[in-house]
Amino acid sequence: METNQEKKSGLGFISHIWNEWIATFVILSLLLLTLIIGTGEMIHGQMLRLGENLYGDPKTGMQYSFLRAEPETPTCDRNPNVDALVQQQMQSNAKDEFADIFGTSSQEDVRKSVLAGKKLCEDKYAFHDTATKYLDDHPSIRPYRTMETTFFGIFQFGSDNKAILLILMVVLAAITTTLKIHHIGLRSPSTRLDYRVYAVAMTAANALLTSSAISQYQSVVRSGVPMTTEMSVIYWLWMILFSVLTLISIYQFFIVPKSAKTGGNIGLSLLSVPLYAFMAIITGVAFTFFMDYPMGQGIYLGQLVEFSSIFLNLALFIWAGMLLKQTRIVDVFLNILRPWNLAPETLTWIILIGAALPTAYTGASGIFVIAAGAIIYKEVWNAGGRRQFALATAAMSGSLGVVLRPCLLIVVVASLNKEVTTDLLYHYGLYVFLITSTMFLLVSLFFAEQKFRIASPAEALPRSAKALLSVIPYVIVFLLVWMFYKYALNTNMNEFTAPVMMPIILLIMVLYEKLRHQPAPLAAVGHWDSTLAENTPEQIANQAHVSTEKVARDDNPNNPERQVSFWKAIHLSASETVGHIGALVILMALSVSVGGFLERIEIMELFPTDISSIYIVITLIVALMIFVGMIMDPFGAVILISATVAPVAYKYGIDPVHFWMITLIGFELGYVSPPVALNHLLARQSIGDEEVAAADAEVRHMSFYYRYERWILPLIVMFPAMLIIAYVPYMFKLFGWYQ
Incomplete structure (x- = not known):
């Protein structure tokens, strides 16, 4: 939101330094x-195995595990006075009424015990001398041991402090997001109002x-319950975070960006308020003033701590999505399709099927929409699709793959x-994917102006085929990393290891492109990628309402940018x-707070418990899931549901797998449904407000459907799919869900 001039002075300069360097460097670290x-346990296990193979000696019985620290010199006496010790023990036994029970009353038994102790002491000295000599004879052990134990220390520190790492990451990211005015809302602010x-x-x-964070901390202190250092740090981080955000918001009230337009109206201005702010105000007012529960928001923020591993994995998936954006992978794969015209x-149907896999491997629908929504939008548009149709595609690009392995949800x-x-859910999720993707093809063809078009195969x-050759290096990189984990670390790629493996794979792919001096995708440096089209620069310029010179400059691989x-x-x-961490994770945190609010007012108690028809139960569940998807993010919604x-639902006899298939597809329908439509908001962030406004402007004279196609198309695809998934399995006992 800042102009270059605003970055040079005042808070703008501080914000720029914080956003682009301090927060970025710390969060990257x-x-x-x-x-x-994430990968430390696997690597450390292999380091121990390698240490044993390199330095273990079966002949002498020396193991690497014995050498991970310097041998301690024994403190026992190697040459004790055996007779004196025997007499001393006999005198002690005479006073011990239980000596007979343990068989230590006779002098012979006592002498055997003392001699056994002497031998044990000799063994300790012998081991110390042998281990010390072994270390001296193998000088490489100490450097290797230092490397291995240092790595273990870092890994162990991280494992013990995952919650603090997550909250620290959220603190830095949320401050950055607030400074950049980057929180997720129905529209971006543009006027001074x-x-x-x-x-x-x-x-x-x-x-x-x-106030809630402070109230929670004071409540814990007053309770007298011992507070661990970790929890104390977390409480203070929350208090510092929201205090800083409050100060930033006060400053932003008085210092409006110079780029802001004059005018505006209160209705549109309210739409500029971030969803997270709405959630915080609603739950904060309800907890504080109506429920006498001021620490409520702070307590529900604790869900982030409880599920710190999952949210850290989500952060890794977000990073993977942004690394994907820095590569030409999507463009390279699309090159295979472009010649067929x-x-x-x-084309959109094929793209959505192809997008399902990276959606699953980037954790959730929203992340992929942010990473690749702009590229998909431009590809569909340049292929001749309507802008509204392209916007609908971008919003849906992350919806179909959330039920596929290894999606974090x-x-x-x-x-x-x-x-x-997870195995059951992924198994039946494949059927759900086939249903939704088929529905998209049928609906989009129904509204298509040209049903089929294909270039000459010759x-x-x-x-x-030539474009396919460009894909091979990326496939090789993927296979090499997969093989390294599988054979070197004895770990396969699955829903638990994907969050760690995907950033590494994409880091290597970025390195591969840079070593080959390949130009960055224009989407990665803030421009439209005009190379996505088969059109000429003149045609692209006319479509995008920019100069031909600009298109040619952006399209030039030698462009310095x-x-x-x-x-x-x-x-x-x-x-x-x-x-994106600041925008998404803080939104998820407040979604959990909203879920807690709904739980405390016992809204679910209104759900009837004496319904005789399973169809009515399913109908109520479907309606509820769509509603929850409209107002909450997926992770917070899953916790609530x-x-x-x-x-x-289980008490009514609905199969758990069937219930969660209904729930997940209901969520996805909610994410493309007004008034919130989270995936549309994320697509807009990826594509840009100006492009969305241009898409709306060009259809103002057309019929209702084409004016609102980007909203209607996802609904008429996902809603019938929702009905099929909800009712057909029960009616026909499809997939064996009902016996």
């Missing part, structure tokens, strides 16, 4: 430490959160519900990661 933690209303709401929200609807569901396993196949070094690419990805609705 924390992400790398999280990678070390927008910024003022935004700042007032943020001040109120953060003040309530500060497919109809926009057919499934892991959260399985961790909170012992009735289901022309397209050679070009497509596209010559990004490896370290610059890492910096850019980390900088974007900071903003697991504690409230799931037990009721």
Whole structure:
């Protein structure tokens, strides 16, 4: 939101230094430490095994585990006076009424015991002498031991302090997001009134959160319950965070960006308030003034601590998504399709199927929308698709893959519900994916102006085959990392290891591109990637309403802005990661607070418990899941549903796997449904407000459907799919869900 002029002075300069360097560097360090933690146990196990293979000696019985520290010199007496010790023990036994029971009353027994102790002492000295000599004879042991124990220390420190690492990451990211005015809202502020209303709401929200965090800390102190150092640090971090955010928001009320327009109206300004602020104000007012529960928000923020491993994995997935954005992977794969000149609807269907896998491997739908939404939008548009259709595609690009392995959301569901396993959910999730993707193809073809279009195979196949060769290096990188983990670390890629492996794979892919001096994608440096189109620069310029010279300059691989070094690419990805962690994780934290509020007012008690028809039960569940998806993020929603609705559904006889398939697809339908439509908001962040406004402007004269296609298309795809998934398995006992 800052202009270059604003960055040169005042808070703008401090904000720029903080955002681009301090927070980025620290959070990049924390992400790398999280990678070390995630893979540390595997690596450390292999280091111990390697140490044993290198330095273990079966002949002498010396093991590497004996040598991980300097041998301690024994303190026992090697040459004791045996007779004196025997007499001393006999005198002691005479006073011990239990000596007979343990068989130590006779002098012979006592002498045997003393001699055994002497031998044990001799063995200790012998081991010390042998180990010391062994270390001296093998000088490389000490350096290797230092490396191994140092790595173990870092890994162990991280494992013991995961919660602090997460909260510290959230603190830095949330401050950055607030300084950049990057929180997720229905629209971005643009006028002076927008910024003022935004700042007032943020001040109120953060003040309530500060008060709640302080109240929670004081409550724990007054209770007299011993507080660990870790929890004390976490409480202070929360109090510092929301206090700082309150001060920043107050400053932003008085200092409006110079780029802000004049005018505005209160209705649109309220739409500029971040969703997180709305949630904080609603729950803060309710807990503090109506429930006499001022520490409520602070307590529910503790869910982040309880599930720190999952949220750290989410941070890694966000980073993976931003690293994906720094590569040409999406573009390279799309090059295989471009020569066929497919109809926009057919091309979009293939893209969505292809996008399902990276969606699953980047943890959740929103992350992939942020990372690749702009590229997908431009590809569909340049293939001849309507802008509104392209916007709908971008918003849906992350929706289909959330039920596929190894999506993190499934892991959260399985961790909170012992009735289901990840294997079962992923298995039936594949059927859900097939249903939703097929529905998209049928609906998009129904509204297509040109049902089918394909280039001549004689022309397209050679070009497509040539493009396929460019994909091979990326496949090789993936296979090499996978093989390293599988064979060197004895670990396969699955839903538990993917958060660690994906950033490493993408880091190597970024390095590969930079070593080959490949230009960065224009989307990665803040421009449209005009190379995604088969159109000429003149056609692209006319479509984008920019000059032909600008298109030609951006399209030029030698453009200095596209010559990004490896370290610059890492910096850019980390900088974007900071903003998205701050926006997404803080939104999730407040979603949990909203869930806690709904739980405390016992809204789920309104769910009938005496319904005789299973169809009515399913209908109520479907409606509830869509509503929850409209107002909450997926992770917070899963926590709420697991504690409230799931037990009721199980009592009605709904199979747990079927229930969670309904829930997940209901969430995804909610994420593309007004009034919030989280995936549309994330797509807008990726694509840009100006492009979305241009898409709306060009269809103002058209019929209702085409004016609102970006909202309607996802609904008429996902809603029928929702009905099929909810009712058909029960009616026909499909997939064996009901016996």
